[in-house]
Amino acid sequence: MKRLKNLHKSDLKIPFIYLLISACWVMFSSYLLPYFTGDLRNLASYEMLKGWIFICVTSTILFLLIRRERLKDEQSNKRISEAEFKFRTLVEESLLGIYILREGRFAYVNSTLLALSGYHSKELLCMHFSDLILPLHEGEEVGLYNNRAELQLQKKDGTLLDVVVLSHKLSVIHNDAPAIMGSILDNTEKRKYQRKLERLAFYDPLTNLANRRMLSNSMNEAMNKARTTNEKLALLFIDLDHFKGINDSIGHDMGDKVLKELADRIVGCIPKSGLVSRYGGDEFTVMLPGLQSAKEAERIAKDLISLFNEPLHIENQKFYITLSIGISIFPDHGKELETLEKNADIAMYFAKEKGRNNSQLFTKSMKVFMVERLHLQHELRKATEDMDNHFFLVYQPKIDVFLNKVIGVEALLRWNHPVSGLISPSRFIPVAEEMGTIGAISNWVINKACRQLKYWNEQGISLTICINISPLLFQQADFVNNILEPISEAGVKPSHIQLEITESVLTNYLDEAIDKLKLLKRNGLTIAIDDFGTGYSSLSVLRKMPIDRLKIDQSFIRDLQKEQDIVALIISMAHKLSMHVTAEGVETVEQCRLLRDLNCREMQGYLFSKPITAVEMEEYLKRRPIAASIQERL
Structure with a gap:
């Protein structure tokens, strides 16, 4: 009974037709035959004639039916062969290295895996899976049934490649025997990146x-x-x-x-x-x-x-x-x-x-050493009470080297102490942050920069101005208003203001910063990460933040010949994230040329200009930033 149940309908078709014809002949031949031959029922050959006619008719019909079924089988086999050919071609030309294992040894490998391993087909088909695929760490074992695993492939010449191995836990049938099918993806370049x-x-x-x-x-x-x-x-x-x-x-x-x-x-x-x-x-x-x-x-x-x-x-x-x-x-x-x-x-x-x-x-007594810092704090506090007479801004141009044009300036704070003279920002800014006066100083800088930009706009000078923002300001509840109000009061376009933050914002103040920066960006401002590469911001954080531009730290530019791969990586990464790139600290023509070849078009540095006053900047803008003598060497 089981075998009868497993029979296909097409297997019963010919016997059923034969049975139907036979039954019809038995039932109606005695009536139909005399109609054509006359009354031959008394003849001795009557029954034999009936038999021969039956044999001829049924043989012809069976021949036609069997031929029809054979043609169907040939067409079906042809379609199967074509599908198998397409599948084999797909497997052989796949970018993945595809294999079949039987008892842990390779029973089939495609051409991609052969090229990847460096072995000939006969060599690889004699090898065990563990002879080719190695664990990442010594002492670990390589499982044949891992659904996905990052391992290493040892080529014939001994070179190790980082690979991703995908294998099926369920076995397949290969040459009538159970086997394991899987694939290998070369992951070496991704791992290098x-x-x-x-x-x-x-x-x-x-x-x-x-x-x-x-x-x-x-x-x-x-x-x-x-x-x-x-x-x-x-x-x-x-x-x-x-x-x-x-x-x-x-x-x-x-x-x-x-x-x-x-x-x-x-x-x-x-x-x-x-x-x-x-x-x-x-x-x-x-x-x-x-x-x-x-x-x-x-x-x-x-x-x-x-x-x-x-x-x-x-x-x-x-x-x-x-x-x-x-x-x-x-x-x-x-x-x-x-x-x-x-x-x-x-x-x-x-x-x-x-x-x-x-x-x-x-030792605890060393805290007396902080007297000087306390003195600086005292002087700084007095300076913040009358900032217009102690602080001033200088500006360093940002150049588009492809267009040989100034596209913006960075506003930089300076402190002119009445006794000590110029005091470096690297010395008093940390003290201001520690004192809590950085907010007042930053507000002064933003107001001063916006008013200067407004004046330049009235003189027909159109450019963007970059303003550095202390990470501590992101903790202030009124931070966004302190940025937007001076811009609105000065009557300048927010799109002409670029805020520059350090990478520490992305790690230490991320929660406070991300919403505030998005709000500023919705109001038209652009956001840049200053001194990029000196911190440790991750790709996932960069993608979350509303960043428009990365400014490559000058430490990479100083040794550009040796750091060229890293700089190229930063530029490529920024472009893939739809960000602009500015190189800081460009001091030589060679650095400029290498950066230009790496598709970095925006640069700052002493090659073009040191930080200068607003009046000097107006004179500077009247001429081309890159002299003809320099252009000839680029």
Whole structure:
């Protein structure tokens, strides 16, 4: 019965027709035959005649039916063959490496997998899956039934490729035997791109040392471990004595080479368990975990001081550079990273006050050292009460090198102290942020910049003006109004105002910033990230933020020959995110040419102009920013 149930309708068709014809012949032949032949029922050959007629008719009909079915089968087989050919062609020409495994060994591989592996078909069909596909980490096993796994493929020449392996948990039938079917995607370029971004996020591009994000992660892990083992942890804050003077005298290119050599020298003096990071500029930090006492950290600091008493030899030049080192100890001088950094910084400044070229362990009495900062705070507070007589703005042009045209200017704040003279923003801005007067100073800058823009517009000068915004301002409830009101009062177009924020906003103030920036952008302002590349903003955060422009930090531009791949990566990433790119700190024609070749059209730097006053800017705008002599060299 089971077999009868499994019969297809087409299998019963011919027997059914034969049965129907036979039944009709038996029932009606005796009546039909005499009509054509007459009354032959008494003849002996009557029955034989009936039989032969029946055989001839049914044979003819069966022949036609069988031929018809055979033609149908041939057409069906042809369609199956065509479909199988298309499927095989699709598999063979697929961008994926497709395979079939039987008992863990390759039973079929397509041409893409052969090209990917470098093996011939006969070689690969003799191999086990685990001979070709390796785990990412030593000691792990490669499962044949992983639905999706990131693994490595070892080519015939030994080269390792990053691949994504997709396999089916359900087995298939291949040559009448159970097998496993899967595919392999070459993921090498994507992984390289990810590793570049990860390195950009965790390492300083100039020195290849850890950056502040890596330091923060490592310090938090080390402090958690130290809490359970009751060990001590040291943080060394290192500043290069008088490095700015060296940098100014020998140029940034040579200065960067000196920084790299200094970084290597510091690393060579630190235990393997330690971590050296570049904190920024000419400042470095060293984390020393697993200490029993502060004396161990002091000894390492003294070794560093002694090591740097030996000159550096770079390109037939000698450089004598000394260190000022501040030391803080966990948990004696703080139980949080921020506190340890602050106290190590205080100790470092105290080392400078002691004549430099020495190290100091933080003590509570060092807080007296902050008297100078308090004095600066006092002077700054007086200055904010009469800002028009203490502060002024200078402007640095932003150039479209393709059009040889000034497309905007960046407004930069300066403080002219009646006794001390010009005080660097890098010195008083952090103090203003700490004092809480940064809001008043920023409001003055925005008002002044908008009024200047309005005046230029009335003179027929159309350009955008860029204004730097302190990250702390995003915590203020009236931040958006403080930006929009001066623009409205001055009567300038919001689209001519660009706000520049640092990457720290994307990490430390993201929740406060994102809604406020979106509101500003809806009101017509443009948003730029300043000094991009020195922080650790992620792609996911960049996509969330309403960013219009990335400004590549000048540290990448100074060593553009070696950092060209990273700069190209930033430019490509920005363009894919529909952002404009501005290169900062362009000082040479060669840098300009390389950046232009990388499709970066907007640039700032001393090659075009230093920051100048508004009056000087009006004169500057009357001529082409890139001189003909420079254009010839581009």
